[in-house]
Amino acid sequence: MGNPAFKGKQFYAPKRVYRNADGTNREFSEMWTGDWWWFMQMELPDGVTIAPVIVSSDKTQLTRFAGDKQAWPVYLSIGNIEKETRRQPSARAMVLIGYIPISKLECFSRKTRSLEGYQLFHECMRTLLRPLIDAGTNGVDMQCADGFIRTIYPILASYIADYPEQCLVACCKESACPRCIINPKERGARLFSDSRDPGITIRVLGEKADGENPPEFDDHSLRAINPFWADLPHCNIFTSMTPDILHQLHKGVFKDHISSWATEATEGGEGEVDARFQCMSPHPSLRHFKRGISLTTQWTGTEHKNMEKVFLTVLAGATDPAVIRAVRGVLDFIYYAHFETHTDESLGLLDAAWLTFHDNKHIFEDLEIRKHFNISKLHNIKHYIDAIRSHGTADGFNTEGTERLHIDLAKMGYKATNKKEFIKQMTIWLRRQESIQRFCLYLQWAVPGYTAEISKNGSEVDEDEEEDEEEDEEEDDVNRVAAGDEVVESYTIAKKPALHNVSVTSIVSDYGATDFLQHLTSFIDTERLVGDIALSAASAFDLYKQVGFVLPPIPEVTSKPTPDVIHAVRAVPAMITSQGIKQAVPGRFSTVLVQESPSIVAGGPLSGLRVAQVRVIFKLPTEFGQYNHPLAYVHWYTPLRPTPNDLDTNMFTISRSSHNHRQRTSVIPVAKIIRSCHLAPKFGRKMPDTWTSSTVLDDATNFFY
Template identity: 50%
Template structure:
């Protein structure tokens, strides 16, 4: 990217996340969009109390009951991109033309804000990328090949926009429709990021440790498989753990808890590989250890080439031994074409591109929901609460 002499770039980090406002009953939701900039020190940006992340807008959250079930999904995509397009108009204008600003060194420079990173969970990444919900928002992997341990061709902005623009004229062409829907898995929706300068939205997606690893790969899949392998022994082992000041004691086990948060997942990961020892086949223990190691390494606050090589090695070990869960009947579906497991392939390339993944974790937007959505809702009369 080339800017005029005397100009500089301000990397913009966006995040959006729909959240529930009502806890016990009702279906009240809010959909905040947050903005911060990349040249703020990571430790400062991670603290909600530092106020370096601002609320841009609340997106609409209609039920869309007036549409058929088939049309509802595409309509949701169109509404999202239309609203984000309105919000991003000023960013597109200043990104192209720049704006005069006084920098910390006292010099006046023309600053071009450029969308550099987008923090979101998997469903919203698909929404932003204009791809179907069973596709990877970053690469062209087919749904039936997500369980393979390899990198696939990246999605390209120019190619994607070209296919979306041609859709209305060529949608009745069987070959074009097959490429559009089956090969690329796209939605016919004009994307809000089409007019943003120097933005590769598919490169902008950041790793999501909370939803992809803690809640997804670990809790939803690995714990479920290992519990099936050792049956009722899992709860007994959690209950019999000795007390330690740095380790949480799950005195009632884990099977009866219906909802977990990120902190509880992390506490389980500290002891999980040790609890499996002596009561499962070596391949099961090896696979579980590899997953836990990968999660811990991905959460590091800084990385070296050695730490990234160890991450890659842990991922290699998982894929080499994962078939044991099929052999033991713990994974009934007979395959590992799971979006959140496939997302692990993108972690080390994204860490090399953006830096450590902990600064882009969706735990930060989850914390901001308290200040910018939930506290206001609870203090209101629950009517016209967005206003």
């Protein structure tokens, strides 16, 4: 609370935010915009400040190739700090408060060993969180980052963990739900069940400990444990179980279930799906699975996300439409769940995506791929809407953040030990690292102009290195298109073109710009440019290889601008050199969105935009006329419709635009390009064997957008 580094990044009171003046479309983002903080504030004395305590625990492997050395770190943060700061490991807004011991518990019989292990966890957590009992009951005065002293009530509000650990904390079996008391055999249905009640659970567990046999013990699928949260004031441990996007969605619903079911339901099975992934059109933000997906044995969350981006178009045309709709429901749910800012409207779309899956999941039973859907992770996503409304958006509680902390606060510490009694050595090592970090922060505060930081390997990052980075950034010119006083778009391009004096013949043959001279002449006439000489086949041009864009932040997706790059690079054939055979490099011609006409608000976000493929990026020589922006020769695609025209995928379908059986092309200013976009080919029922990733944009005739 008092860390000055968090000044301006902390909030001390709940608030309700609405998109509409009449209060009909509420917004949810940070923890203080949710219902939990609002209702908790009304239960406490007037004028006090709540510190929503966020706890996370996750067992991790320390050894890499051999051995079974593990650590069980417990992390803590507070919901007063904005979630973007909490997600940054370098901000140190989430701190390590202890390691839970990992023991084989050989002193107990096999029959009781598991239960004693569960109880050991709760006893350790009780010890770690004991200070919250008095502070959460009576409050404690603290100096906050803004310099004010407030009476703080720290209350356990969120527990970040994967599903097995959520069940461990909730004292329930892993066949049950840690938030509600649904029957384990009904988890696959669209049912709404009663939430778990902490008071009832504590009473039932107490009666069980006294030798009684209350019926709720089996009905609620409980374990006979004395929970650590029983004495924590104002704590509802069950509603504190927040969404886990990594394990529940990416690694759970998508990877473990829906992707394998859909692959089995696809005509041609794994072979066809692999071939489609191998031939997927490229884009800078996509990973190319050059070997397909079936041969990959070790998956990461990043790979799951890259699969999800194109998985729907991979399946399109090769499986039953109900499979496509079920997969679309899951993917839509995943993307809506990632929103960093939600509203009542977007939560309605999240719920609609969940219903879309349930309306179409029967196809997997019809195809005899599944016999039931009593799967914990399929049921858990039902609680996402309630969790977002009460605690804020799910990106603030993702286990990806805590897994990243394992590197700094567990694995690096283990690497620094001699592997004997390593937990003690790890704590000493971490204490020294924290001392160094605190001293660096003190120097930055006490010494004006001091900017050096201690990196992980102990080296300093000084001002000279920052100056070098600034010099590198000056290599690009930034151009902006202004509409009145408002900057509409910006792009960056190299000061000097990469290729000089490229002939028209080379542009036509190497870049596929068949009508280059014709359309450049038309552009010069339209813009009324006056030059010294006329265009001819003997003219030469300077070409750029790429143009960079900065996409404005979208509150639902990110709070930071996003870099974007478009390419126009010709193919390089294989050649024999003195060092051996140099492999051929395919050409890269990006597909982009172009502002073809003024946008109309009522027409939607794509109004006035059209898809094109950039074939050449060049600078107009001054002898042909003075023009301030680089130009691009583009191939056009058919216009986008007002609404998606493929009902199963809910995507747009377009094809190459032609006139008199010739590709429709133009020369346009680079300033008219809004951003890059990805076109996925329509593979049909069976993908042609001749298609490759580098040629699919030329080989395919229809595309998804």
